[in-house]
Amino acid sequence: MKTLSFLLQKEFKQIFRNPTLLRLIIAVPIIQLMILPLAADYEIKNINLAVVDVDKSRYSEELIQKITASGYFVNIGTTTSFDEAFSWIEEDKADLILEIPENFERNLIRENKERLFMAINAINGVKANMGGAYLGQIIQSYNAEVRMEWIPDTKVPPMPTISISSLNWFNPSLNYDFFMVPGILVFLVTMVGTYMTALNIVKEKEVGTIEQINVTPIKKLHFTLAKLIPFLVIGIFVFTLGLFIVARLVYGIVPAGNIGMIYAYLFLYLISVLGVGLLLSNYSQTQQQAMSLAFFFVMIFLLMGGLFTSIDAMPLWAKWIAYLNPVSYFIDFMRLVVMKGSTFADVKHHFMVICGFAVFFNTWAVISYKKTS
């Protein structure tokens, strides 16, 4: 115990003497939490719309007005020639063309139907899909208004329609930050557990101090624990800073679930990612190697972890990678507990899996450590 406490003192001394590392520990969580949610916002706004209005009637005017009033579209110009509108798409000024044909108003009233034409630039698939869907909805609701105008007689029974009204649970205002911030917290903790740990251990190898340590009676277990515990503490610190300072003060996120349970899970998660860090350090001799290895794995862990994209939407083989990825469980856990307020019974599976990961990575790290020394 005495040796361990002494080794820990030495580790903390070294960490606090490294101004770059210290700045990273404090600045990174704050900056990343401020910036990343903006980049990962999938709500599509400001779609550039070009209108080809050949009809130039009251109805077509009203329709265009209604579309721009929705806030999703920016009308970049109205013309009478489709070719001109198309050239705007080619110049990347417009994302979408809506063509209102000649006699739109007349046909709609006389013949009770008329067609509109929509051309969408589909290079950005998400934007194209969403843009098309928004525009369709707006036109439909306009259609309903027109119908109301022409069938005012209540004696005639109205046509049967199904109306859908939805209620958004757990994130009523559909605020994307609420979804992203808990995930980014996981990302930060993962960085600390893998990169920082691996680099710190490999540094001793690279500088040669591990030689000097190995000739002393210090046990490997003590040495390793003294390397891991500081990053466990830093991981918890970074998480706390993110959750209670940035998430609460900047985004107004207050976890709906039990804070104690979140920390219990964080602890188990850190144990498993520290195992990954230890593992990486066993397989590298220099900090450069460790950095490259860590970058490779953390990249996969994060992109396959459901932070930016939904795991449910992945192909089956990719889903399996996500299931073997500790990051995806913590991100899921965080969203469930922070937003939905899930209880232990709901996330029991998450707890079991992360315990499994902790045992798996650390066992592997211990075995490989013996082999390479």
Place this chain on the structure above:
Amino acid sequence: MYDVELNHITKTYENGAVQAVKDVSFGVKKGELFGLIGPDGAGKTSIFRMLTTLLIPDSGTASVNGFDVVEDFREIRKRVGYMPGKFSLYQDLTVEENLEFFATVFNTSIEENYDLIKDIYVQIEPFKKRRAGKLSGGMKQKLALSCALIHRPTVLFLDEPTTGVDAVSRKEFWEMLRRLKEQGITILVSTPYMDEAALCERIALIQNGSILSINTPQEIINSYPKPLYAIKAHKMSALLHALRDSNLVDSAFSFGEWHHITLQDSVTAEQLKVSLQAEFPTVQMEAIEPGIEDCFIQQSLAQHEVEL
């Protein structure tokens, strides 16, 4: 009884492709200052790493303080001090913190063994609040030695302690070793500098992983088989070629200002001088006492011939 003993130690790297240490055996007596002398790549560091339990030998046995380096490595680690060739203390800790760290690691304190390191430590004490990384080469070396001594080891292993250190510091360093020896500490030191060999009590000459000879420096010099001459003239390079081509000369090597040569059997110095007079009118020649380097060259050539 030997304090450090090696019996037929062999070590290979890269699955046997590189033979670093070949069947090495020697013993170091208690309280002896023993030198392992050889060029870079001779296998000195491998031997040190095996004796300090950092490396496991492929075959053979070795013991330190009577403890086997493989079986009883824990006992050895409590007792020995090791100063690797490369500075390996914590550069971001101060002089004092490094020393304190290594004292605590061995369950002791600076005060307890201060008498042992006093002579060395007083020289760096004015800088004790300075980080180790910011020390000069000579001061780093003194700190490393202090850290290796702080737990009062019975055996001290110093791997090329004077490499990259200036001439004055080197001299000081050997002076420190002599004082440590008086405290009864067994010291095993390696060096590529042949002139330092004379400062050891006994030396082992090592080349390509094999021991050439083990003896006191004086005995090694005495065992030099032939009279040795130093020769010089105005055109040193041409002289060396002429000597090597001459059938009167057995061996000729350049030693800075002079060439060191041995003659074929039954050839006298006068005969050679006469034969060179025409081409090198200023030639000077005198009989000299061989140095360790002469012995090393002679022995490694002799071994090379045996191997051929």
